[in-house]
Amino acid sequence: MTAVFARLPFDVPTRSIVMAAALLLLVGGWQYPQFFSPPYLAQQLQSGAFLGIVAAGAMVVILLGHIDLSVPWTMTAAATVATAVVGLTPEVLVSEKGVLAGLAVGAAVGAVNGFGVAYLRIPSMIWTLATNNVLMGILVYFSGFYALSSRPSPLMSMLGSGRMFSIPNVVFVWVAVSLILLFILRSTTLGRRIYMVGTHEPAAYLSGVNSRGVLVAGFVIAGICSAMAGMLLAGYAGQSYQRMGDTYLLPGIAAVVLGGTSLFGGRGNYSGTVAGVMLLTLMASILSIMQAPEAAKQIVYGVVVITMVGFYSLRERYS
Amino acid sequence: MIIRTLRAHMRPLTAWAVLAFLIVYYLSIHPRGLSIGVLTAWSNQGTALALLAVGQTIVVLSRGIDLSIGPIMALTNCMASHLVNGGPVEVAIGMILVIATGAACGLLNGLVIVIGRMQAIIATLATGTIFSGIALIIRPIPGGDISEGLSDFFSGDFGGLVPMSLIVILGAIAAWYPIRKSVLGRTIVAVGSSESAAYASGLRVKRAKIGAYVLAGVFASLSGLFVGFQTLSGDPSIGLSYTLNSIAAVVIGGTALTGGAGSIAGSIAGALILRTIGNLLFFNDIEPLAQPLFEGLVLLVAVSFGAARLLRMTSRMEAFQ
Numbered sequence: 001m002t003a004v005f006a007r008l009p010f011d012v013p014t015r016s017i018v019m020a021a022a023l024l025l026l027v028g029g030w031q032y033p034q035f036f037s038p039p040y041l042a043q044q045l046q047s048g049a050f051l052g053i054v055a056a057g058a059m060v061v062i063l064l065g066h067i068d069l070s071v072p073w074t075m076t077a078a079a080t081v082a083t084a085v086v087g088l089t090p091e092v093l094v095s096e097k098g099v100l101a102g103l104a105v106g107a108a109v110g111a112v113n114g115f116g117v118a119y120l121r122i123p124s125m126i127w128t129l130a131t132n133n134v135l136m137g138i139l140v141y142f143s144g145f146y147a148l149s150s151r152p153s154p155l156m157s158m159l160g161s162g163r164m165f166s167i168p169n170v171v172f173v174w175v176a177v178s179l180i181l182l183f184i185l186r187s188t189t190l191g192r193r194i195y196m197v198g199t200h201e202p203a204a205y206l207s208g209v210n211s212r213g214v215l216v217a218g219f220v221i222a223g224i225c226s227a228m229a230g231m232l233l234a235g236y237a238g239q240s241y242q243r244m245g246d247t248y249l250l251p252g253i254a255a256v257v258l259g260g261t262s263l264f265g266g267r268g269n270y271s272g273t274v275a276g277v278m279l280l281t282l283m284a285s286i287l288s289i290m291q292a293p294e295a296a297k298q299i300v301y302g303v304v305v306i307t308m309v310g311f312y313s314l315r316e317r318y319s
Numbered sequence: 320m321i322i323r324t325l326r327a328h329m330r331p332l333t334a335w336a337v338l339a340f341l342i343v344y345y346l347s348i349h350p351r352g353l354s355i356g357v358l359t360a361w362s363n364q365g366t367a368l369a370l371l372a373v374g375q376t377i378v379v380l381s382r383g384i385d386l387s388i389g390p391i392m393a394l395t396n397c398m399a400s401h402l403v404n405g406g407p408v409e410v411a412i413g414m415i416l417v418i419a420t421g422a423a424c425g426l427l428n429g430l431v432i433v434i435g436r437m438q439a440i441i442a443t444l445a446t447g448t449i450f451s452g453i454a455l456i457i458r459p460i461p462g463g464d465i466s467e468g469l470s471d472f473f474s475g476d477f478g479g480l481v482p483m484s485l486i487v488i489l490g491a492i493a494a495w496y497p498i499r500k501s502v503l504g505r506t507i508v509a510v511g512s513s514e515s516a517a518y519a520s521g522l523r524v525k526r527a528k529i530g531a532y533v534l535a536g537v538f539a540s541l542s543g544l545f546v547g548f549q550t551l552s553g554d555p556s557i558g559l560s561y562t563l564n565s566i567a568a569v570v571i572g573g574t575a576l577t578g579g580a581g582s583i584a585g586s587i588a589g590a591l592i593l594r595t596i597g598n599l600l601f602f603n604d605i606e607p608l609a610q611p612l613f614e615g616l617v618l619l620v621a622v623s624f625g626a627a628r629l630l631r632m633t634s635r636m637e638a639f640q
Contacts, residue, residue, distance in 0.1 A: 067440070116622075116623075120623060120626035120629070121626060121629060122622050122623070122626060123576045123577075125384070125440075125566070125576065126566060126567070126570050126576060126622050127622060129563055129566065129567070129618070130567075130615065130618040130619040130622050131619065132615075133563075133611065133614065133615030133618055133619075134612065134615035134616060134618075134619055135615075136611055136615065137609070137610075137611040137612025137613065137614065137615040137616070138612055140608055140611050140612065141606075141608050141609050141611075141612045143608075201639050202636060202639040205636075205639070206636075250444060250448070253441070253444070254441070254444070254445070257441045263438045263440055263441060264438070293455075293456075294452075294455060295452040295453070295455035295456045295459075296452065296456075297452070298448045298449065298451050298452030298455065299448070299449050299452035299453065301445075301448050301452075302445040302446060302447070302448035302449035302452065303445075303449065305441065305444070305445035305448075306431060306435070306437070306442065306445045306446065309437055309441055309442075309445070310431065310435040310436075310437055313435065313436040313437055314435065314436065
């Protein structure tokens with residue numbers, strides 16, 4: 001059994017998580033039969049997909065040895081701008097330029113984040129915190145003066161809340177994002193350079209890598225992922241709203257770290273991040289099916305993250 | 320000699336100079352001008368964040384970070400709303416229990432990070448959610464009761480001359496400096512400068528790291544108590560924004576997030592600057608809706624000053640430090 005398991009093409013964190021998730025699924029399904037019903041599973045996949053897209057972006061930044069705390073208001077800003085543009089030009093197809101506007105917002109925020117970190121050399125933790133606060137300020141300010149109409153475009157609604165073969169469309173978006181990211185990380189020079197810069201930036205720079213450009217690119221990818229998640233969420237909810245991104249920042253980081261990516265950068269597999277998202281989503285759904293109060297959810301969540309991450313680091317030390 | 324001292328403490332001194340300028344400006348536009356009432360109200364608003372920033376600074380000096388500091392504050396605040404009321408003996412026992420809880424939370428952080436060998440960001444993120452969860456259990460909605468006598472004492476003034484909360488801040492500085500000069504304090508800073516060098520010099524690295532988190536927990540509990548004295552109640556949801564502001568205060572006060580250099584006095588100035596700016600916006604008739612934008616821009620500009628060091632560099636390699 002162990003021998004078979006060790007031959008699977010996954011690293012230790014991914015395997016441990018897959019095991020933990022399978023255990024959760026079995027225990028959950030045994031205690032609560034509705035757990036295995038296809039509609040329920042589809043619903044869980046749907047809520048996991050939003051987190052998965054955020055975590056994909058967070059992973060790129062964490063691989064670079066940095067962190068992006070501007071996720072919440074990047075999501076909100078992209079969703080707000082996109083739905084406002086749709087509101088101004090509601091004609092079919094023309095309204096899809098709202099999606100482009102939202103993506104542009106995400107890329108722009110990512111570029112600003114990357115500029116501060118790569119060129120001004122300000123610690124990413126504090127710089128992205130500041131950009132997050134500025135974004136919040138801008139949105140709060142404008143929402144007070146202009147009654148922006150908030151309407152998702154047909155594309156956003158279709159991808160955010162539609163279903164195909166009873167599988168939520170947003171899951172397909174997550175799969176597409178994952179495939180693109182896997183391609184970037186594994187098969188492009190940018191992907192290799194992301195790992196290099198994350199491992200040791202001075203060495204990467206001395207080897208001729210444009211390390212500042214790589215940092216900016218990483219933050220732009222993260223910004224675009226946040227923007228996509230924000231717009232999809234607006235499509236799902238039928239509108240954009242303030243604080244829509246707040247519940248995605250910490251779980252996004254936790255999913256990446258649970259998946260075995262080192263916060264020091266340079267090490268981590270995307271499969272682990274996907275497994276981390278699944279585990280967190282499963283955990284949340286078991287707790288809500290048990291009707292656990294919010295407080296219990298938070299405590300369980302913290303204990304699981306500490307146990308899993310502590311297990312990895314101790315294992316690494318003693319193996 | 321004097322110039323050398325000034326240069327060594329340039330960043331915290333800059334923070335204090337900015338704060339002094341802001342206070343003078345604030346008092347000049349305040350409708351009631353300089354009076355003990357105005358001064359007390361001003362310092363009361365900044366004290367909770369200042370105490371929290373002191374705790375955060377100690378951890379940052381050891382090259383760590385405590386993202387659970389706001390949740391510890393919220394948890395101790397909620398505890399205080401149950402325990403710190405009734406007769407003098409009950410109040411005293413309650414306060415001791417609250418501070419002990421803060422220390423215990425800090426100890427848990429330190430143990431997870433040192434024994435569990437986890438990165439501080441993710442460890443304190445996780446313990447922070449646990450602390451928030453416990454806070455929600457003991458006080459699901461804001462409320463409770465806190466000794467009014469103590470509240471009046473701490474939010475009032477001393478002999479009509481000095482706000483009591485300012486004395487609390489000075490007390491925090493007075494409490495830290497003996498620790499800073501002790502072996503523990505110097506080890507904390509040494510670990511922040513270079514953990515391997517500190518270890519090779521025979522310093523007790525693990526003990527110092529754990530000690531830093533315990534101290535941060537204690538200061539967070541003092542901050543939670545002070546919030547209780549101001550609001551007379553407990554609120555489980557105050558944690559997150561306080562965590563972020565405490566980091567901002569540390570950075571504005573000139574402490575390097577890379578550890579080993581900085582001062583709590585600078586962070587206190589940073590905390591008071593953040594709060595004073597909020598007040599200034601209010602009195603300048605700035606649209607309330609524009610306040611978050613201004614505060615965000617101030618933070619952005621303040622951290623951008625960190626880029627000034629790039630101008631002195633002769634080689635690109637120095638930028639990577």
